[in-house]
Amino acid sequence: MKLLPQEIAHSVDAAIRAAQAAGDLPAFDVPEVKISAPKRAEQADYAASIAMQLAKPAGMPPPRIAEIIVKHLKAPKTIGSVEVVAGYINFNLSDDWLRGLVETLINDGADGAVIDVGAGKRAQVEFVSANPTGPLHIGRSRGAMVGDAMARVLQAAGYAVEREYYFNNAGQQMNNLARSMRYRYYQALGLSPLPEDCDERGEPYYKGAYLIDYAETLKAERGDSLKGADLPPFKQFAEERMFAMIKATLNRVDIHHDIFFNENSLYDSGEVWRTLEALDARGYIYKASVPEVDNTKGEKDEDAPEAGKAEATWFRSSRFGDEKDRVVVKSTGDATYTLPDIAYHVNKLDRGFDVCVNVLGADHFKQAQVVQHGLRALDRDPSKVHVIFVQMVRLVKDGEIMKSSTRAGNFETLDDLIDETSADAVRYNLMARSADSQMNFDLDLAVKQSNENPVYYIQYAYVRCAGIFREAALRGVTDVGADLSLLGEAELRFLRRAAQLPDVIEASARQFEPHQIAFYALELANLFHPIFDTVRVLHSEVPPEVAAARLRFFRAAQTVFKRLLNMMGMTAPETM
């Protein structure tokens, strides 16, 4: 489909230049023409406020400028009428073109690209990326829904999209998981846990009950043969189990990653240390016990290095505006998380993606900045990496904010949430808000309102269409060869808004804001339901040829709703 605002903007720009050439407008630099849809749909389908902007450079009142522009305007054939109101140039879509849109929407279908802004480009969306140390909790869930919806929107915008899950299996967290696994295994065997597997209170690091179950499985599979064994078999067993669990959960909300990329592979391939060498070769690395540049002020005294402490390896991130340099290799010789993270992003960009989207929690802001500095230091283009920072989700239950911690084992998991509501409700509620906005997820409300939700309101629009087609088939009514000129004002009202589908997808993709789709879907459903109630198809007083046209219209509407539901990762049920 076409991006109408773009088309209109070009014609307005051309008209201004033509007016200047003809001497109707004085010479001045023509600013970018912005076309927007007015808030109030009855005012116009699209409007330009360019005449107001030109009042000063042109030295004329806006209405006069608008009239001059319109005089020179060669409007696209999608436009039925142009009028000047209070200095605005208002554009209305032609009714004939809108009726033709019915066929366009049906032919475009519910999957695949709607527009071609991403044609020939590759996009990658990295999301979830939770370390496999336990079930997915709701904090990660938001990023999961946002990331997958983002991927779907980019696909609709024409990009070839890959979904990636990055996980860290080289660090302390996974060792703690392995120790906790061994702790529970010893327990299952009726033995006392090893002292090194206990935290300061003699408990396992990860306290989740799932490890107790897995210990039983491990005991059943291996008996006591692992008694006295080192950590690796426990780590491997736990990691496999955790991933099976995470994938099963994600499958419930129809999220499937193309690539699972693990940190260990960056060590195996040597990329981590090559990254360090590359940084060093460019003069961004030094050894010291304290940073050379540290402009941070405040209460950091407790972390002040002790005299004579061994030297760490630092990255001069301050060269790129960071307030202090960052450690990339600890004095122990181990890399911090930062180094493999930079290596990972170099790896990603070198795979040739035109755009990489990372969905991260807001608490990763600083880390993401350091990675950007690292990419710049290594002559990669950081602007190709766009990070969606997802603000925190706070769980509210019984009017109180719940603290969640994976290690305490009392979290609300994504699985719990799906069980309490539904996969569709979870997907919608977690992706339908701006990532920038912190959200309260009221569990009681989510359960209570699950029958009065926008989720069902949108799905019901699809279901009602499906109902007509079932009944039409029984009565032998078809939309084949429908005469679309028989469509009325109500249908055109819906089609006017549906014509903005490409605009919404373009904006959602360009601004990396999948929630725009959710609001658009709700608005369309809002337009749809009243129309459905008044525009009858299978009614004794509706002439057959009108019925056919309306049926065709509802097929287009159904297709649009299916596409919107697809983009949000929601199901389109035939009945409810």
Next chain:
RNA sequence: GCCCCCGUAGCUCAGUGGAUAGAGCAGUGGUUUCCUAAACCAUGUGCGCGGGUUCGAUUCCCGCCGGGGGCACCA
């Protein structure tokens, strides 16, 4: 101390340098011989405060106030 996000209707949240700031939920009152009432119709004195830029600011800038997150030789 510094950096980032947020502050819009009773609640949860959209939104925009421009024409009368919107949705859902909750509340109240109505609607069904015909494609599912998970629907429709009616009902709304709100952009945290103070400056600035602009023809025009809820939107951009600065300063406050309030909420959240970050400023590790953790990942």
